[in-house]
Amino acid sequence: MSSTTQIPFVDYLILDDPPYLQAQECKSCGARYFDRRNACANCFANNFQPVAVQSEGVVTSFSIIQMGPNPYVSAIVDCGGTNVKCTIMKVEPTPDHVTLGMRVKLMTYSMGEDNEGTEAVAFGFEPI
Amino acid sequence: MGTDAIWIIGSNMTKFGKHPDKDVVDLAAEASRDALQDADISLSEVGVLGVGNLMNASAGIGQQLQKQIGQTGIPVFNVSNACATGATALRVAIMAVKAGETDVGMAVGVEKLAGAGLLGQRGPKPEAETWQPNGRFGALSSTEGRIGTSIMPGVFAQVGMEYGHKYGGASFELFAKISEKNHAHSTLNPLAAYQKRFTLEEIMNDVMIAYPNTRPMCSGNCDGAAAMIVVSDEKMKSMPSEVQSRAVKVSASVLTSDPYEDGCQILPDVNTLTKNAASQAYEQAGVGPEDLDLVELHDCFATAELVHYDNLMLCEEGGAVDFFQSGAPWRDGTKPVNVSGGLQSKGHPIAATGIANIHEIVMHLRGEAGDRQIEGARVGLAHVIGLGSACGIHILEKVA
């Protein structure tokens, strides 16, 4: 067992076993958010409950960003009705390998340790 | 509530492109003075000034402009509303005239962007020595690239791809053909930043920026300004007949923001606010999409133009691909779209864009569009959208 402590790249990545994405769901209307909220943009209420988002989904849109030295795939994934924005990992970033409607699942990877030995863990999605 | 008509009696845009010898105020002054001259009216008659500039949003460009062309003490509204900044400045002037606060309003949009690179792109930040959660997502560093993209070419690429996923038929080649059309149109517009016609192959084989948008499929950063003089119905009737005969009626002036839709905080929804603005504008003007002789819509990327055919109801829902393939939006088609060359070739000096697209419509309705004139044009629509989001739609009519 490693004694390294871990920290998620964003608050909404929950480093359980298995890891999952956690949305804040409006108790009044069911709208889901990933950021810190002041109120619901849909119904203006301010009661939220944390909910686990399904870890498998379908790519409903993507773009291959080629402006830097390392092209990557930005995508929107429909995870059982909750849209998630992500980078698609473990795939050749070319239109031959990424398609609309492609099935993908959540994965995590290490971003490295800071100088106190804390390991940051980020998420992406990978083809199923 | 005032129901009297609002009229555009003066309109001007500078050449879009590189103006290394002119600063923002020079460009704004040029467009403003030319618009006043076009309207045959003195600055002393202008009662409100709306000025849009994004890159110096806190610099009071409106008052800086007054210092150069005339300080008359009138209220100045410096506005900033993403790519809809120019349309917002015009909305302010129109609202003031409609409210009866003044008979004459001036709106100016100006930007200097030549060589600015792609907007929204941030340089790499040094990694912290210890991980520190920041912002509303508690992110340890920039999310760009780690959690998809937030930069414009990528976001608008996804907007087009999302439409393709929903309705089908939206291929790389189709998007490139939209760009081919706009670049072909630009060859007739002497004020466009780029007037080069590209073949489909040239467009598809150019540098890929954010698939499926290659470089010529992205709007060009450049310098430019546009200005407009609006007056009340009463004021219009007091103007010389040469001014009246060239006046263009503002039949609708609408500004919307993005209402909540499922998933809209994941991928910005540029559709609903455009549909809402279009519905309101058609209702206000008492015209329908079938009445439009030409449309200038916000083709910040080729992928964006496709979805706005649908949002502006130029085709039936889901029918944008068929609409394009029918040839309708070419300048000799049934519904010419972006005969100015659009943002992809005319250029996109952000805050000037929302007035320049209205200027294009004005020129056609007056019959002053030169080689690119759409013959007999009487009704036109100008659309602009700023991510975040803000949508401005103006419908103009030739009445006289």
Ligand SMILES: [Zn+2]
């Ligand atoms: Zn709610």
